[in-house]
Amino acid sequence: MLAALASAAVPGLQPTQVRRADAADGVGEDVDAAVVTDAAGRSWVVRVPADPAAGTHLEREAVLLRRLVALDAGTLPFVVPEPAGSAAVRGGGRALVHRSLPGHPLDVGDLRPGPGLSRSLGTALGRLHELPPTIADEAGLPSYTADEHRERRLVELDRAASTGQVPPGLLSRWEKATEDVGRWRFSPCLVHGDLAPERVLAEGGAVTAVVEWGEARVGDPADDLAWLAVGADADALDTVLEAYAVSRDEQPDRHLPVRAQLAGEVALARWLLHGVRTDDADVVDDAVQMLRDLDADVGGEAL
Known part of the structure; x- marks a missing residue:
């Protein structure tokens, strides 16, 4: 068919x-x-x-x-x-x-500090975020200001809390980071909105293609770095961020890495909410276990 x-x-x-x-x-x-x-x-x-x-x-x-x-x-x-x-x-x-x-889904484990794939990825993301937001307007995509984005994050946390499945320490960690208004002063830009290793294709040490643009919008550039903040080697992430900054005409705000880490962690709560919404017990169990593991890893530390 x-x-x-x-x-x-x-x-x-x-x-x-x-x-x-x-x-x-x-x-x-x-x-x-x-x-x-x-x-x-x-x-x-x-x-x-x-x-x-x-x-x-x-x-x-x-x-x-x-x-x-x-x-x-x-x-x-x-x-x-x-x-x-x-x-x-x-x-x-x-x-x-x-x-x-061309290319194959990027393996985060292949990211290394210095020239190569990490630098190519940072450049790719930086150039993407330099595109004029009017492209999103012309395509009828959603657009959010920094304040609207922060409010959406707070609503998301409230929904996750209502399940009773998110460890209290994690909720406190996320709420404090989201309620700190000073961390949410950024210039919205066109973002892919749903980046993950399988959506970034690479070959020969360089990013070749980016696919699955259905969640694109104007919003927080940190959302496109979330998967790296929680999955990449710290030194490799530094190379990505350095290349990203060089590729931007406007220097990224200094709280970008913290919001990226927050977005990467909250993705687990979003997975939990998906399981609850679809009444999928396996997804719920998977999300709950990952949330518990994360809670143990961060040990109640603030972002």
Whole structure:
């Protein structure tokens, strides 16, 4: 079915092989996806939204991607999926098709201090955050001021607290960091909004592509560094941040690393809330265990 949709979306595409796509192909969990090889030997990714919300994100993403592709050559030091076509899906929504992109999902363990992948990643993020926020406006993406972003974080913490599953020490740590207004004075910029290793493709010691833009918005640049703040080696993270600062016209605010660490930790609470919302006991149990492990690691220390 997905191969047929790819053929309908891209004139002249004649599928010869198809396989189910997975995280290694830079595909998220909110879509049904396949990798299709055509008669000319070209590889394509076709994505179909799993639900109406995912459909909305996919349509917004398509508009944003077309604007990113239209940027002057060299503006971004990586490529993004270029929509080649779309096709209506029975039951609503549209399938989106793009060529497969170069590289493999980044392994955070491969990040090392100094020249190479860490520096390339910092430069990539810095150049992304230098894009004009008007791109997001043109694509109909959400936009939040610094104050609005902080308020959204507080609401998120309240929801997590209401589950009764977040260790009190962690809640206190997060609330103090969020209530400290001085740490939330930043200039909002266009952010990917959902960066993780499987969404950043790399090859030959450099970032080659960034995929899955459905959560893009104007907001806190720290959100795009959260996965690194909690997962990368400290020295490698320093290299990323140094390259990032060099790539920005406006120097990053000094509280950026703290907000990135906070965002990375709060992602566990978001996972818990997802499990509660979907009534998935396995997800809830997984999130609760990770929260307990984090609580033991930080030992009640303040951010």
